[in-house]
Amino acid sequence: MLSILGYNVGPMLAQGVLGLINGAFYALLSLGLAVIFGLLNIINFAHGALYMIGAFVAWVLLNYLGIGYWPSLILVPILVGCFGMLIERVLISKLYKLDHLYGLLLTFGLALIMEGLMRNYFGSSGMPFAVPESLRGATRLGFMIMPTYRVWVVAASFVVCIGTWLVIEKTSIGATLRAATENPALVQAFGVNVPRLVTMTYGGGVALAAFAGVMAAPMYSVNPSMGSNVIIVVFAVVVIGGMGSILGSILTGFGLGLVEGFTKYLYPQGSGVVIFVLMVIVLLLRPAGLFGKAA
């Protein structure tokens, strides 16, 4: 086995690849957070809960209605996205004139409600979700055995992330969105319905979280605390990347997943905290974040 500085390259690469899968989820979730933050100026604390809801809706569709993984991948983001738009219209939209902290507190409350309700109905032990037929099996890569489903997760989230970036950077609706992020009052004066744009944006961000939830369902057991476990790490990812740049949050998500994977090999005890430690270092050296603009 090839080794560098006494470390076996094989297992290290294997952990790196596994880390990349976590990174795929970090990227999807931090991308959604960044899109929402850009326009709404709130930190969506309910993001993790909506990711969890996405996994649960997929599970319910499969077990009660017989709707499988592939339709769910489209259907669940739409359903949960609509639910998100409802939340935005009824609750969040009433808070834009107030201190941003209230948006955080509101969405934190919503996260508690969602998590508590799911725990009441489904218990906290978690439920299995079968990997779809076409993505079963694994490939031998030499240094590790790579389940096909995990390759799919990385590829699909990469495509979705880049797709989102292209929509925001290269299309006219994306241009409107970016303009509204810069100056909502002026964009409204040009005749754009900004409140509707805000609602759609929140729905879009939430749909990304739900999409991540469906992707996560076959890999992790579907359980009520899956959202709160990941969201705090994603917050750290967002602080490291800075929320100013869409591409930045995608890169930071995948990159930190990789770093976490390598840490799992080099210093297993540290893998739970490495992202937080990096956050501290970034804050000390570059407080605005790697891709952030100085305030």
Added chain:
Amino acid sequence: MLMGFSRAQAAALLVMLVIIAVAPMVAYPVFLMKVLCFALFACAFNLLIGYVGLLSFGHAAYFGMGAYASAYVAKAWGLSAELSILAGGLTGAALGLIFGLIAIRRQGIYFSMITLALAQMAYFFCTQVAFTGGEDGIQQVPRAAVFGLISMQNDMAIYWLVAVVFLAGFFLVHRIVHSPFGQVLKAIRENEPRAISLGYRVDDYKLIAFVLSTAIAGVAGGTKSLVFGIATLSDVTWQASGEVVLTTLLGGLGTIFGPVVGAVIVNTLEFYLSPFGSWVTVTQGVIFVACVMLFRRGVVGEIGAKLKVAL
């Protein structure tokens, strides 16, 4: 004006003192001590959010680490009660100094996310190191005697100790808020660039307020661990951080008595809802939403607004 209390506040204070004195005759003292510990914790949190405008979303780290520190020195070193509680406060302050230095580099929502992430780091630390006892926590912490003389074995004896600690912390927060230092904090909350332009070193003020708050949170945690004889991971979790936010928001951000009233309501709710499992979480979430949407001033703030006095 008595010690910075207005007439209405002095009246409310008198009511609170009478309740603290009379309550153990009608209610279970251990429950009351829990309320007082959480009320002190919420007062510490309120010092930041209510008077400096900083939302620390990881305050359980200081509370929980304070609890661990007090439990450890009381059990392993056999220190007396007041020294154990002091150890909790010093731990809270030390951790607050480190985390505060990092967190105050960003403002607003980022500050909240950073404090939350740092607290999660503290949580992972607690699961890894030996002295916390991992999942078991530190159990069978002795109720050490105060000054090594006054026995705390009796529930009522330790109740008075907790009441004294709570009142000391309560008056300290009040004193800080009404000092010239506290006035600068409020100026920073209202308009930070203006405070800077007036020549105040804003970051220093924020950091001092942060450390004071975390020290008091550590004292609250340490006191709780002596009362219950146990320090566990549950006091370090993000849920515990969320609970102190809820307590303060429900009682009234930036009011003197809000955190105390909030602690009474939240702990009572938990006591009655605990047989229903996750409904506690759901209820807490509903209260959050209701507070933010319907009464942002909280219970005490709304009462004060009705009576046209600051409470």
